[in-house]
Amino acid sequence: MRKGLLFIISGPAGSGKGTVVNRLLSAHPELKLSISATTRQPRPGEVDGVHYYYISKDEFEERIASGKMLEYTTYSGNYYGTPEKEVRQALENGQDIILEIEVDGAMQIKERIEGAVAIMLTPPNSQVLEARLRGRGTETDEVIKWRLARAKEEVKLLPKYDYLVINEDNRSDECAQMVYSIILAEHQKSIHNRSIIEKFI
Numbered sequence: 001m002r003k004g005l006l007f008i009i010s011g012p013a014g015s016g017k018g019t020v021v022n023r024l025l026s027a028h029p030e031l032k033l034s035i036s037a038t039t040r041q042p043r044p045g046e047v048d049g050v051h052y053y054y055i056s057k058d059e060f061e062e063r064i065a066s067g068k069m070l071e072y073t074t075y076s077g078n079y080y081g082t083p084e085k086e087v088r089q090a091l092e093n094g095q096d097i098i099l100e101i102e103v104d105g106a107m108q109i110k111e112r113i114e115g116a117v118a119i120m121l122t123p124p125n126s127q128v129l130e131a132r133l134r135g136r137g138t139e140t141d142e143v144i145k146w147r148l149a150r151a152k153e154e155v156k157l158l159p160k161y162d163y164l165v166i167n168e169d170n171r172s173d174e175c176a177q178m179v180y181s182i183i184l185a186e187h188q189k190s191i192h193n194r195s196i197i198e199k200f201i
């Protein structure tokens with residue numbers, strides 16, 4: 001059976017990746033989103049086991065020590081990581097899997113999973129990014145400044161990504177379609193279709 005492919009979607013806070021990923025998953029329910037573990041507190045409306053697995057710092061460190069994390073990082077003072085078993089099982093079962101993670105984790109995955117495809121989503125420019133971060137109205141000035149600085153650092157890693165998708169204001173649907181086109185194209189790569197040749201010879 002054909003194995004699944006792994007797609008990383010990352011981009012700075014304010015890139016709109018959450019909305020794009022939601023649109024992608026509702027249009028293509030056959031895609032599976034990997035649920036990360038985190039030590040940060042749930043935000044209002046977030047559900048354990050749906051948005052994240054919310055675990056303690058001790059529990060997270062125990063999982064790192066026992067090799068259960070495919071990748072992990074610290075972001076804004078909290079741990080975030082991808083549970084390895086679920087991802088590997090999905091891929092073995094032929095399921096495509098989406099990881100919505102930041103750049104440090106993305107680079108770890110690129111090293112560990114052969115053929116992982118990294119897609120960076122960005123706002124069109126830093127002015128739009130700042131307007132989006134301020135528009136949320138949920139963060140302090142200090143946090144916004146930290147996120148902006150971090151966003152600039154993240155975008156510098158673009159050359160290490162396979163694809164760039166620019167998320168203009170109010171264009172999440174188009175972005176989700178663009179990401180899906182990338183998924184379709186990756187499946188057509190000859191390297192993933194070697195077994196077809198055997199049917200001809």
Ligand code: 5GP
Nearest residue numbers: 036037072073075080081082100101102105
């Ligand atoms: P938030 O707290 O806003 O949900 O997420 C903060 C950042 O952590 C986002 O950039 C998000 O993509 C990233 N993130 C979420 N889960 C993971 C994960 O499992 N690993 C890594 N490396 N980053 C993650």
